[in-house]
Amino acid sequence: MTEKGLLLVLSGPSGVGKGTVKSAIVDGKVFPFEYSVSMTTRKPRPGEVDGKDYYFVSEERFQEAINQGELLEYNKYVDHFYGTPLVPVKRMLEEGKDVLLEIDVNGAKKVREKMPDGVFIFLTPPDLHTLHQRLENRGTESEDVIMGRIKQARNEILVMQDYDYAVVNDTVANAVDHIKAIVDAEHVSVKRVIDTYRKMVRED
């Protein structure tokens, strides 16, 4: 029985360590998944291969991809566009392969709109998780610092609420363990497997 693959979206505030966690998943071969090759308008660096590292395209082509709805999400960093082509992601999911996207929170929001069935993992800064201790021990830090962190925390929690899972990145190993468990659990969730079972007993 082949079920559809999972679209795993790993995101979180900038600086939380999304890239490090993703690399640990890749290097440790924690679970099998497919890469999505991004499209970009920046020039290839030496050794980079078109279609493998990125799809290197002109700005006109990129703009066309946006207009034609070919991108799951896109963003502009510095002077260049980066985006995730939709068709290969959909094809891999249909083939039963899990796809991992590591993107910023704006990108994740756009992906959620187009693919609400995805598994959205919010990587949480450890100091958000331990903020309650700092609140309890007021006096050891300036009130400005604490208030600033509370304000930022409110924003992080507002973003987090649209995700499925909140994984604290206290250590990379812990974060990776939780993500592995999430992938395993999602693969046996009834909402994902029930259609396959239903199809099976219909065919008699």
Added chain:
Amino acid sequence: MTEKGLLLVLSGPSGVGKGTVKSAIVDGKVFPFEYSVSMTTRKPRPGEVDGKDYYFVSEERFQEAINQGELLEYNKYVDHFYGTPLVPVKRMLEEGKDVLLEIDVNGAKKVREKMPDGVFIFLTPPDLHTLHQRLENRGTESEDVIMGRIKQARNEILVMQDYDYAVVNDTVANAVDHIKAIVDAEHVSVKRVIDTYRKMVRED
């Protein structure tokens, strides 16, 4: 930060091996959880301790417990009643402890009505999972046997659809691994942790 515990309900068709899987979780100390002590009208066996193995009560007392809504679920096996008292389960969950109930599908249905936030795990017979192969290889088995299994499968799938997870009990070790992953993933699900984060930033 103390989050509420998880109510884990392990159920499935009779004969699927619920008791064996539960024992493996207990013996292997796979994750920490609390037992719920059942109430029963049967007499204690030698060595059984009231309040530890069961709450041993009279039939009048059991009937009163039913009428007063004191039971999360109850059932009659042979000549005796067995039920799960609600108050201790709620208290353990409030204390942040996970509670594991291993009950039949009728009991699980009643628990779902009273505690929809529970994590409902359907233990799936391995021959339901492999039924598609038997359907593809028709001719090696009598059509009556196949049709009987399809009919039973339809019932199992109807029950399964009200659960959160479907774990195939192909080997006890595999089933236990999946259940461990489910518990881990549920503990980092946003719907369970978001209130704790929200409370934290409200208290300034």
